[in-house]
Amino acid sequence: xxxxxxxxxxxxxxxxxxxxxxxxxxxxxxxxxxxxxxxxxxxxxxxxxxxxxxxxxxxxxxxxxxxxxxxxxxxxxxxxxxxxxxxxxxxxxxxxxxxxxxxxxxxxxxxxxxxxxxxxxxxxxxxxxxxxxxxxxxxxxxxxxxxxxxxxxxxxxxxxxxxxxxxxxxxxxxxxxxxxxxxxxxxxxxxxxxxxxxxxxxxxxxxxxxxxxxxxxxxxxxxxxxxxxxxxxxxxxxxxxxxxxxxxxxxxxxxxxxxxxxxxxxxxxxxxxxxxxxxxxxxxxxxxxxxxxxxxxxxxxxxxxxxxxxxxxxxxxxxxxxxxxxxxxxxxxxxxxxxxxxxxxxxxxxxxxxxxxxxxxxxxxxxxxxxxxxxxxxxxxxxxxxxxxxxxxxxxxxxxxxxxxxxxxxxxxxxxxxxxxxxxxxxxxxxxxxxxx
Ligand code: FAD
Numbered sequence: 001x002x003x004x005x006x007x008x009x010x011x012x013x014x015x016x017x018x019x020x021x022x023x024x025x026x027x028x029x030x031x032x033x034x035x036x037x038x039x040x041x042x043x044x045x046x047x048x049x050x051x052x053x054x055x056x057x058x059x060x061x062x063x064x065x066x067x068x069x070x071x072x073x074x075x076x077x078x079x080x081x082x083x084x085x086x087x088x089x090x091x092x093x094x095x096x097x098x099x100x101x102x103x104x105x106x107x108x109x110x111x112x113x114x115x116x117x118x119x120x121x122x123x124x125x126x127x128x129x130x131x132x133x134x135x136x137x138x139x140x141x142x143x144x145x146x147x148x149x150x151x152x153x154x155x156x157x158x159x160x161x162x163x164x165x166x167x168x169x170x171x172x173x174x175x176x177x178x179x180x181x182x183x184x185x186x187x188x189x190x191x192x193x194x195x196x197x198x199x200x201x202x203x204x205x206x207x208x209x210x211x212x213x214x215x216x217x218x219x220x221x222x223x224x225x226x227x228x229x230x231x232x233x234x235x236x237x238x239x240x241x242x243x244x245x246x247x248x249x250x251x252x253x254x255x256x257x258x259x260x261x262x263x264x265x266x267x268x269x270x271x272x273x274x275x276x277x278x279x280x281x282x283x284x285x286x287x288x289x290x291x292x293x294x295x296x297x298x299x300x301x302x303x304x305x306x307x308x309x310x311x312x313x314x315x316x317x318x319x320x321x322x323x324x325x326x327x328x329x330x331x332x333x334x335x336x337x338x339x340x341x342x343x344x345x346x347x348x349x350x351x352x353x354x355x356x357x358x359x360x361x362x363x364x365x366x367x368x369x370x371x372x373x374x375x376x377x378x379x380x381x382x383x384x385x386x387x388x389x390x391x392x393x394x395x396x397x398x399x400x401x402x403x404x405x406x407x408x409x410x411x412x413x414x415x416x417x418x419x420x421x422x423x424x425x426x427x428x429x430x431x432x433x434x435x436x437x
Contacts, residue, residue: 001026002169004088006079006108007033007068008096010124010235011053012195013060013162018092018122020160027167030086031061034071034078042352045321048185049193049355053234054178056194066166070175076107083117086172091117094124094235097266098359099273124235126263127243128154130270140271141264142280142374148260159241186353187321191230198231206245214254218326220312221396225325226255229356232262239263265364268374276359277344279372296432300335301349303402306431308413309388310334312401319401321355326391329369333382336370338433343370385437388414404428 003022010016011033022029033054040047058068071078083091091112093105105121112119123129133150134140141147180193191197205226216224231237243259246252269275299305303314313327323331328350335346343366350366351357367373371380392398395413399406404426405413415437416422417430 001090002028002030002086002088003090003092004030004032004079004083004086006075006091006093007031007057008094008101008104008235009233010094011050011057012198012236012238013057013064014195014199015159015238015241016162017124017157017160018094018120019163021120021122022090022092023163023166025090027165028169029066029166030069030082030088030168030172031057031066031166032069032071032079032082033057034073034075036075037072043357044183045185045187045190045353045355046357048180048183048190049230049321050234051178051180051183052193052197053195053236055180056196056236058178060195061166061168064163064166066168067174069168069172070178072176075104076111079108080111080115082172083112084115086169088117091119093119093121095121095129096125097130097270098276102273123157123240125239126266127151127156127239127259128263130263130267133267140267142268144261144264144375147264147267148257151260151263156240156244159238159244185321187319189320190355191227191320191322193230193234193236195231195236198228198236201226201228201231202237202242202245206249210246210249210252210255214251217254218391220309220324220326220392221394221400223324227322230322233356233358262361264374265360268364269360275367275373276363280367280374281372296339297335297341297345299429299432300331300339300341300346304429305334306417306429307334307384307435308395308398308402308405308416308428309384309392312392312398315401317350317353321353323350323354324397326387327397328365330382330384330387332366332369333380334384336366337381338435343367343372383436385414385435402428 003025005019005022013019054068061067069082071082093108109119128151132154209224212224216222228237228242232239239259243256246255300314303311305311310331313323313331316327317323332346335341336343347362347366351362364373368375371377393410395410398413405416405428408416412419416428423430
């Protein structure tokens with residue numbers, strides 16, 4: 001028995017069911033990652049994180065006697081070429097939800113069938129795999145609360161152990177080594193990619209920070225969330241493992257609930273790939289708003305709207321390739337419900353920069369905010385001044401990212417336009433649209 005394990009966005013050795021099963025079935029394993037050139041160049045932040053994660057995975061495999069084989073090209077063709085050359089009898093791959101992943105799995109299934117190779121698809125990405133719970137007469141839940149109720153009842157799979165020995169058959173070319181320094185990211189302050197960095201973050205969060213999570217997850221200045229999302233996005237850390245650890249830690253229901261949101265959007269996209277680009281529930285809610293100019297959209301992207309909380313969020317995104325959830329809500333609400341820009345434009349800007357961007361959670365959350373997705377509610381429009389007063393009352397978050405306002409105290413920090421001398425002194429812009437304060 002010789003198994004090829006095709007890594008996709010499950011870049012880890014801990015709790016990796018496809019890898020664990022491959023090593024159980026026989027000593028010889030071919031760990032492979034194929035870089036698809038069609039996906040390159042779109043999001044340098046994520047590309048850098050991906051290469052760091054691949055280098056880290058290679059090191060983890062080396063520690064148990066193996067290494068990662070790399071190829072660049074059409075994923076299925078390259079996989080089959082390696083599988084044939086290495087005379088593999090099985091291919092293991094993780095299930096995934098995007099239309100790209102569905103097409104890949106179908107093509108792999110056809111190719112394996114015609115070569116007489118067994119294809120096995122394993123869970124990897126979600127806590128509860130899409131399709132495990134469905135409402136009556138539908139393929140997916142569209143409202144979160146009943147989903148959460150059903151999701152909570154599903155028995156969890158056991159965590160898979162990391163392999164202690166891997167033997168890669170000799171004679172397979174290693175392929176081009178990952179070189180993170182070859183990619184220039186757009187953001188200057190990115191966290192390192194890879195399983196080891198992700199596990200360090202997870203241990204630090206569970207060790208010290210989780211206690212205050214429920215109370216402070218919306219406190220922008222406290223920065224008290226896990227920041228695990230990039231590691232979950234690339235599968236450097238397993239969502240199932242995070243959920244196990246959370247379930248065993250008192251006071252962590254709120255974290256488990258956030259993981260359920262993640263699964264909620266995964267199951268929606270799995271059932272309907274068009275969620276990534278089209279409205280789940282088209283609505284006329286934002287009709288009637290004047291069309292916004294490109295200048296206003298650019299000001300939003302660059303964090304120059306004159307609304308301090310919006311600008312802080314957008315500048316955090318530019319700087320760190322990540323944004324606090326509360327700031328994502330405020331910036332997305334401002335764009336869609338105050339500027340009247342349709343959500344895909346904002347979603348694309350986020351996707352260019354976010355390390356954690358994935359079609360399910362990015363589009364799903366954008367639609368939720370815009371009121372065209374799950375749980376649509378007209379009253380969800382968030383006023384950036386009131387949100388700042390509530391979630392950044394001391395102004396610590398705004399001052400961290402909007403340096404022109406670094407010496408301005410609350411409450412003037414929430415409405416700097418009320419002091420024209422301040423604007424003239426700092427060069428901070430007037431608001432691009434009036435906002436009730
Ligand atoms: P924590 O608060 O520590 O939560 C733990 C984990 O739960 C997160 O890592 C994430 O995997 C999951 N989670 C938390 N909130 C949500 C949520 N609302 N929806 C789905 N999963 C959630 N999240 C992404 O992972 N990718 C995206 O592309 C993405 N785009 C977003 C776009 C908009 C407009 C909004 C409003 C939210 C978006 N989110 C997205 C959700 C959320 O903002 C991030 O998951 C969260 O900020 C990540 O930080 P954290 O890891 O510290 O989260």
